[in-house]
Amino acid sequence: MPYDSIVCVKQVPDTANITAEAMKEDGTVNRAALPAIFNPEDLRALETALQVRDQHGGTVTAISMGPPKAGEVLRECLYRGADRAILLTDRRAAASDTLATSYILAQAVQTIGRYDFVFCGRQAIDGDTAQVGPQMAEKLGIPQITYLEELVSLHDGVVQIRRNIGHGWEVVEARLPVLVTVIESANRPRPPAAKRVMRFKKARVEAEIAADVQREHPDGTDADRQAEVQRRAAAMKQAGLLMEQWSLDDIHADLSRCGLAGSPTKVFRVQAIVLTKQGYTEIPPTEEGIQRLIHELVVDRTLG
Amino acid sequence: MIEVNRQGEVWVYAEQEDGSLHDVALELCGKARDLADRLNVKVGAVLAGHGVRGLSERLIAQGADRVYVVDHPRLAHYQTSPYARVLTTLIEKHKPQIVIYGATALGRDLAPRVASAMRAGMTADCTDLEISDVTDPRAKTVHEKLLLQIRPAFGGNIIATIVNYDQWPQMATVREGVMPLKPPDPSRSGQVIDEHVEIDDTLLAIKLIRRHLEPRKVNLKGARVIVAGGGGVGSKENFRLIHELAGAIGGAVGASRAAVDSGFIGKEHQIGQTGTTVRPALYIAAGISGAVQHRAGMEESAKIIAINTDPAAPIFSVAHYGIVGDLKKVIPMMIKALKQRR
Numbered sequence: 001m002p003y004d005s006i007v008c009v010k011q012v013p014d015t016a017n018i019t020a021e022a023m024k025e026d027g028t029v030n031r032a033a034l035p036a037i038f039n040p041e042d043l044r045a046l047e048t049a050l051q052v053r054d055q056h057g058g059t060v061t062a063i064s065m066g067p068p069k070a071g072e073v074l075r076e077c078l079y080r081g082a083d084r085a086i087l088l089t090d091r092r093a094a095a096s097d098t099l100a101t102s103y104i105l106a107q108a109v110q111t112i113g114r115y116d117f118v119f120c121g122r123q124a125i126d127g128d129t130a131q132v133g134p135q136m137a138e139k140l141g142i143p144q145i146t147y148l149e150e151l152v153s154l155h156d157g158v159v160q161i162r163r164n165i166g167h168g169w170e171v172v173e174a175r176l177p178v179l180v181t182v183i184e185s186a187n188r189p190r191p192p193a194a195k196r197v198m199r200f201k202k203a204r205v206e207a208e209i210a211a212d213v214q215r216e217h218p219d220g221t222d223a224d225r226q227a228e229v230q231r232r233a234a235a236m237k238q239a240g241l242l243m244e245q246w247s248l249d250d251i252h253a254d255l256s257r258c259g260l261a262g263s264p265t266k267v268f269r270v271q272a273i274v275l276t277k278q279g280y281t282e283i284p285p286t287e288e289g290i291q292r293l294i295h296e297l298v299v300d301r302t303l304g
Numbered sequence: 305m306i307e308v309n310r311q312g313e314v315w316v317y318a319e320q321e322d323g324s325l326h327d328v329a330l331e332l333c334g335k336a337r338d339l340a341d342r343l344n345v346k347v348g349a350v351l352a353g354h355g356v357r358g359l360s361e362r363l364i365a366q367g368a369d370r371v372y373v374v375d376h377p378r379l380a381h382y383q384t385s386p387y388a389r390v391l392t393t394l395i396e397k398h399k400p401q402i403v404i405y406g407a408t409a410l411g412r413d414l415a416p417r418v419a420s421a422m423r424a425g426m427t428a429d430c431t432d433l434e435i436s437d438v439t440d441p442r443a444k445t446v447h448e449k450l451l452l453q454i455r456p457a458f459g460g461n462i463i464a465t466i467v468n469y470d471q472w473p474q475m476a477t478v479r480e481g482v483m484p485l486k487p488p489d490p491s492r493s494g495q496v497i498d499e500h501v502e503i504d505d506t507l508l509a510i511k512l513i514r515r516h517l518e519p520r521k522v523n524l525k526g527a528r529v530i531v532a533g534g535g536g537v538g539s540k541e542n543f544r545l546i547h548e549l550a551g552a553i554g555g556a557v558g559a560s561r562a563a564v565d566s567g568f569i570g571k572e573h574q575i576g577q578t579g580t581t582v583r584p585a586l587y588i589a590a591g592i593s594g595a596v597q598h599r600a601g602m603e604e605s606a607k608i609i610a611i612n613t614d615p616a617a618p619i620f621s622v623a624h625y626g627i628v629g630d631l632k633k634v635i636p637m638m639i640k641a642l643k644q645r646r
Contacts, residue, residue: 098426270465280610
C-alpha cells in the first residue's frame, strides 16, 4: 500500500567546516562567509522518505521554513525526487525558538492534510537542539520515534524502526501516522538526478522571483515590479515550475504562538568563542625536556 | 506552562534504565542543590519506572530533599508519551520553578515533548547553569534570580545564554559529564513521596520489539588520565602508540572525531561535542588539531598536554603544556621517561 510522507528540511550555515577564511580577525566566526547547505540529517530524512515511496508508492512532500533563499534546499529536494515542495516564509516567524518553530511546522503539516509519516533530521547543525521533531509530534498528537538508523519493516500501516540510543539500539513498532527523526548514519543520500536537475533548476518560489525582479529592475515602480512578478509566476506555474510559498496566514497560525511572541526562551547574551593564545609552557621535543615534564607532573601529583 | 513561582522547587529528572540511575541524574542532583540553595528552595527528583523506589536513597544522598516516585508496570521500559505524561502531571501539580534533565538520548527525546505539552521553554544541551538577575533589554524590566541556561551553539563557535522570563518552568537539558559528580552524603535525609499518574492505553502507542545494549566498555568519564589521538596520528598502526602511552601512564584512550571517522578507533572513544565530555586530572592530546567541537569536550581538564607538529594548531590555545613535535618521536620518549620514573 502507498504511503505519503512529509519531510521537514532546513538550510543551515555550514558550521562543521569552518575554515580560516570564515574567521574574522578578532577570532570569531564570520557567518556571512559560511556556505549555506542542506542540513545533513534532513538529507537523510529525505532519503528515508524517498526509499519508502520507491518501495511502496505514495508521495513525498518537502517543506522548509526560512527566508526566500531556502528555496535552494527545496530545489535540492525536487532534484532528488520529491513530488512537491513548499516554502514557509514569513517575516513574522523570525526569531522563533524551537517551541514556536514546531508550532508553525505542525500547522503547515496539518494544512497539507493527509500523511502517514513526518520525517525530520534529528537536529540542525546550527543549533543542535534536536527539539523541533519531538515538539512537532506532540502538537500533531502522534507518536515520535527518534534517532532512526534503519527502517526495518513496513506492512499494513505498521512500521518497525531501529533506533540508535547511543549505547545500543532498539527496534520499536508503531502504527502510522508517526513522526520520525533520522540520524546521519541512517543512509547515504542519493545524488541529484541529472534529468530532474535539468527539469527543476528553474523552479522558484514567488519570493525568489520577486528578488530577481528587484535586482533586474531597481528603477521601476513597485506596481510595475509587482506586475512583472505576477506575470513570471503565472508563466512558471504554467510550466510546473512554481514552488508553493506559504505565509503564516495560509496555515491559519495563531500569531501569538509564532516568532518572538511565541518563544518562551530568549537569547540573553551571545559570546563568540575567541581563539586566544593563552600562555602555555612549551616543552622541547627532546628526551631531556620530556623527562622534565614527567617529573613536574609527578611533583605536582598529577601523576601518582 | 505555569506562572512564575518563586517558591517553586528545583527539579531533576532522575533518569534510570533497568533499575539503575544514570550518572547524569546524580551529577544534576548536585547542581540542583547549588541552584536551590541560591534560591532558598528545596530540590525535588522525579523518579519514574517500575520497581525503582529503592533508588530514592541515592538521590537524597546526592542532594535531593524530596523524591517523587511514580511506580507503574507500564513504565517498566522507557517510552516517550507515558513518561512525558508523568512529568507534565507532576509539574502541573507541584509547580517547580526549574526542571533539568540529562541531555542523553532519552532525555533529549523526553524533555522537548514535555515542553511542547506545557507550552513552556526548553534549552537543549546546556554546559552550565547559573542563577542571576536579568534585565529584559526590550521591556527594561528586571527579573530576579532567573536561571541562566548556557550552551554552545552554531557548531560550538558561540556560547549563548538563554533565559525564560515568564513561561515557566524554566527547563533545560544538561550534557553528561559537565557537572562534577559530588561524593554522596549518606547522612542527608529527605522525603520519598509516592505519586499516582494515570497511564492509559492511548499513551502506549510504541511497542518495544528488541533491544540491544552495549556495556559501556570505555570508562572515559571516570578516568583520571586520558590519552587521546587525532587525525594527525596518521594510521591505525600509529594509533597503537596512543594505547601504549595510555598503558604506561595508567589512563584511558580517547580520540577526536577525525580519528574515529578515519577508522583508527571506535566511536565509543570519541571525546567532544558529539562524543563524551571529560574532565580528567590529565589530558594528553596527540595529533589533535583541536577543533571547537573537540575542545568543548575536554577543555575543563585540570591539566592538558598538547603534542602537535603545527605550532598554530588551536589545541595549544587550551593547553597547559605544549610540545611542538612529531608524536611518533615524542610518545616513545614519554613512555621511556615514565618507565624511568619507577
